[in-house]
Amino acid sequence: MLAQARDLREQLRATSARVEALATSVRIVALGDLPVLVDGADIGARGEDLSIVGETVVEVPGAVRVELAPAVNAANLAQQRDALVQQASRLCAAHGATDLDETIGLGEARLVIEPQVMVARSEADRVCGDADIDELRGVVARLADQAGGADAGAGTAESEEAAASAGTESDLTTRRSAERECAASLLAAERAVAASCRRTVELAAAEQRAADDVARIDNQMADLAQALEQSRREVPDADVEARIADGVQALVSACAAEKVLRSELEEANPTDAEQQVAVLDARLAALDSDRAELDQRLAQARARIEVCREDARRDRRDEAAATHVAAQAELARVDARARAARLLRTVVNERRDAAHARFSEPLRRHLEDLAQPLFGTGVRFDVDGGLRVASRTLDGTTVSFDELSMGTREQIGIIARLACAMLVDEHDGVPVIIDDALGHSDPDRTAKMNRVLTRAGENAQVIVLTCSPERYRDVESAQTVAL
Secondary structure (H helix, E strand, O other): OHHHHHHHHHHHHHHHHHHHHHOEEEEEOOOOOOOOEEOOEEOOOOOEEEEEOOOEEEEEOOOEEEEEOOOHHHHHHHHHHHHHHHHHHHHHHHOOOOOHHHHHHHHHHHHHHHHHHHHHHHHHHHHHOOOOHHHHHHHHHHHHHHHHHHHHHHHHOHHHHHHHHHHHHHHHHHHHHHHHHHHHHHHHHHHHHHHHHHHHHHHHHHHHHHHHHHHHHHHHHHHHHHHHHHHHHHOOHHHHHHHHHHHHHHHHHHHHHHHHHHHHHHHOOHHHHHHHHHHHHHHHHHHHHHHHHHHHHHHHHHHHHHHHHHOOHHHHHHHHHHHHHHHHHHHHHHHHHHHHHHHHHHHHHHHHHHHHHHHHHHHHHHHHHHHHHHHOOOEEEEEOOOOOEEEEEEOOEEEEHHHOOHHHHHHHHHHHHHHHHHHHOOOOOOOEEEEOOOOOOOHHHHHHHHHHHHHHHOOOOEEEEOOOHHHHOOOOOOOOOOO
16 A cells, blocks of 8 residues: 555656646736626636637636647646546545545554554453453453452451561552552553554655655656757757747847837827728728628639539540540641641742842843844843743843733743743753744834744754744744745
């Protein structure tokens, strides 16, 4: 019992210390006339200090309700402490004590008394032997009767022996007095021994309590040292000092800001403040309205999401995504072909421009050379990118090809074909076939075209198909073949 009580007291003290270390301390003071209830009980005007180790409700009826919940570790430790308190209560009730200290004192006193009880029991067993309580009571009764008879016989013979015992009476008185003194001394010694035993028990109990307190304090010191070391590993002292310095600086800044705010508050106009409050209330109402609208839109979006989920739109989306990937691949292939075609077109245009640059100037010289018999030596032609005649310049006057007369365009067309034939081969040229041309030319122009054909025939073979051979009778070295 004693060991169990000591162990319970140590566990209860250690658990209580840990609960107090982990619990959140809150002080609640009523500042107005409204009652402040803590777990349903009114704290009145005195205030109350709370250690939050369980679910605690602080309520001002009709105004506010605050529910305080402890940390998980503090709640678990509080449950352990309550279980230890219940176990200690049961142990104290079983031994008729009010608390663990009294139970431990009873146990320590029992340790001292038990040897004395054992000695008394041994002495009783020696004196009584194997006799039971009834036999001992009978012996006591007989001895009492015998003592009564002895007292009666002694009274009868007292007169006879008075003279004989007169000499020894004084000696008997002295011995009885010494016996009383010895009995008193023995009683005082027994009382002193009992007091010494009680004092010894009290000192032993005090010593044990002091040892328990020392062990508990040592355990707490070890826990605190370990916690301090852990805290120093997590946050070095330099960081703590830096944080303290930052806190002091922040406190100074806060005090300065408080002074500034108090001065501004004293200087502020209540009307302006009320207007600002009204504006802020309006903005808050607008924000609440916007939030309600956003909540409604969010609910609608969630509803649409649920509808889409039920309509298997996810599958269709996946199919569309796969189609999109395939389309991107096809687009990449088409884009590659387009780039190839663009490159081909660029190369062709470059080659065409190169060919145009290579052939346009010789073609223009051949055109002007062949056209001199027709238009004179001042004729000039402009050749475009397609090696087509764009315009004709005669005596400083430039006329586009489309604005020339039908006969002139026909004549320039024949000259261009002849120039191309001469351009292919400077010496022999290539055959040129003309089918019944010069139908829109007057006789003078026809005669001049005959000279053009004569000059072209010197470097190329010219075949003219016509039903009017007289048109070409002025062509020199011409051979006529009738079909």
